[in-house]
Amino acid sequence: MKQIYLDYAATTPTRKEVLEEMLPFFREKFGNPSSIHQLGQETRALVEESREKVAKALGANPEEIVFTSGGTESDNMALKGVALSRRDEGNHIITTLIEHHAVLEAAIFLEKEGFEVTYLPVDKYGIVHPDEVKKALRKETILVSVMHANNEVGTIEPIEEIAQVVKEHSDAYLHTDAVQSVGYLDIDVEKISIDLLSLSSHKFYGPKGVGAIYIRKGVRIFPFMHGGAQENNRRAGTHNVPGIVGLGKAFEFIIQEKAELRERVKSLRDFFIKKVKEEFPDAELAGHPEKRLPNNANFIFPGVEGESLVLAMDLEGVCISSGSACSSGATKPSHVLLALGYSPDKARCCARFTLGKDTTLDEIEYAMEALKKVLSKLRQISPLT
Ligand code: PLP
Numbered sequence: 001m002k003q004i005y006l007d008y009a010a011t012t013p014t015r016k017e018v019l020e021e022m023l024p025f026f027r028e029k030f031g032n033p034s035s036i037h038q039l040g041q042e043t044r045a046l047v048e049e050s051r052e053k054v055a056k057a058l059g060a061n062p063e064e065i066v067f068t069s070g071g072t073e074s075d076n077m078a079l080k081g082v083a084l085s086r087r088d089e090g091n092h093i094i095t096t097l098i099e100h101h102a103v104l105e106a107a108i109f110l111e112k113e114g115f116e117v118t119y120l121p122v123d124k125y126g127i128v129h130p131d132e133v134k135k136a137l138r139k140e141t142i143l144v145s146v147m148h149a150n151n152e153v154g155t156i157e158p159i160e161e162i163a164q165v166v167k168e169h170s171d172a173y174l175h176t177d178a179v180q181s182v183g184y185l186d187i188d189v190e191k192i193s194i195d196l197l198s199l200s201s202h203k204f205y206g207p208k209g210v211g212a213i214y215i216r217k218g219v220r221i222f223p224f225m226h227g228g229a230q231e232n233n234r235r236a237g238t239h240n241v242p243g244i245v246g247l248g249k250a251f252e253f254i255i256q257e258k259a260e261l262r263e264r265v266k267s268l269r270d271f272f273i274k275k276v277k278e279e280f281p282d283a284e285l286a287g288h289p290e291k292r293l294p295n296n297a298n299f300i301f302p303g304v305e306g307e308s309l310v311l312a313m314d315l316e317g318v319c320i321s322s323g324s325a326c327s328s329g330a331t332k333p334s335h336v337l338l339a340l341g342y343s344p345d346k347a348r349c350c351a352r353f354t355l356g357k358d359t360t361l362d363e364i365e366y367a368m369e370a371l372k373k374v375l376s377k378l379r380q381i382s383p384l385t
Pocket of ligand 1: 009071075150151177179180200
């Protein structure tokens with residue numbers, strides 16, 4: 001049976017060229033970048049090269065990039081690191097109802113530690129309105145965290161306008177979770193006035209377990225890992241050299257290919273959306289019709305439970321997801337779809353298809369046939385219809 005992967009928002013395969021670049025760092029080039037001998041200094045140079053690549057891609061300076069274990073750590077570092085370092089200046093944080101759990105759970109933790117958190121609403125497309133940000137700002141607001149693009153519905157947030165509002169009306173830092181967007185959208189932290197930005201290598205054909213956070217020069221972060229002085233005392237622990245080298249290489253490809261990739265993936269995704277709408281007139285596309293990541297199609301199929309659809313599609317050889325990978329397995333409806341105004345019943349009927357650089361028209365056509373077969377079966381037996 002064919003195996004078709006349409007879950008690229010959950011993770012992507014590591015590119016062959018990236019893996020090849022990483023392999024020597026497991027064996028012959030195994031030095032610790034903190035060692036002062038040659039073997040260590042050799043790997044140190046490559047860690048720094050990777051840092052330069054990431055910085056260049058974001059319009060940042062290399063010393064503003066800190067390597068982490070991925071998006072979750074970067075998000076936690078942004079929220080907890082800023083909150084704890086600015087505790088004397090204020091105790092208010094603003095975020096949104098549709099953030100990834102890495103941000104939301106960190107915010108909930110901070111509430112327990114005595115911080116006040118405002119969770120901004122979104123409109124029916126998942127857009128966070130800059131006016132809402134403005135209304136929520138207080139003189140004691142120390143951090144605003146709004147994601148660049150949503151992982152479930154793909155909605156792209158007006159981060160530039162939000163940054164303007166934050167800068168004009170407060171001293172708060174602005175953090176954006178760009179984990180899903182860096183592979184497709186251009187981001188210049190200088191132009192947009194972003195203070196902190198999270199990214200994760202496995203979302204753009206790099207290895208898992210490595211990511212980075214951009215921290216603007218002058219922004220204070222309380223380090224929540226204690227140990228060695230790595231990463232300029234901002235993140236203790238021996239560097240994940242193969243991972244960091246892989247992240248840099250994967251980023252290099254993304255920069256070269258992003259524009260072409262965006263167009264190619266979008267045209268396949270649009271074809272898929274058109275076919276789904278023709279075939280299932282009651283299917284609703286969740287998220288914004290245009291302001292969405294080019295690889296994302298998230299549908300509500302009324303009467304069909306998302307989890308059942310995922311499992312039935314899997315039996316047909318097609319990998320998709322219901323909601324985010326991190327929340328699937330739980331039967332709770334997606335917090336993102338609830339925030340968009342869907343009822344819990346409808347929110348349970350969602351299926352996310354996310355395309356990637358290797359997706360072909362044949363695969364989309366195969367997935368479409370599988371969807372027709374599976375939906376007609378599930379609709380006959382569904383307790384929700
Ligand atoms: N933020 C967003 C928007 C994500 O989509 C994810 C992963 O799905 C994360 C954060 C967490 O990243 P990681 O898997 O690298 O911990």
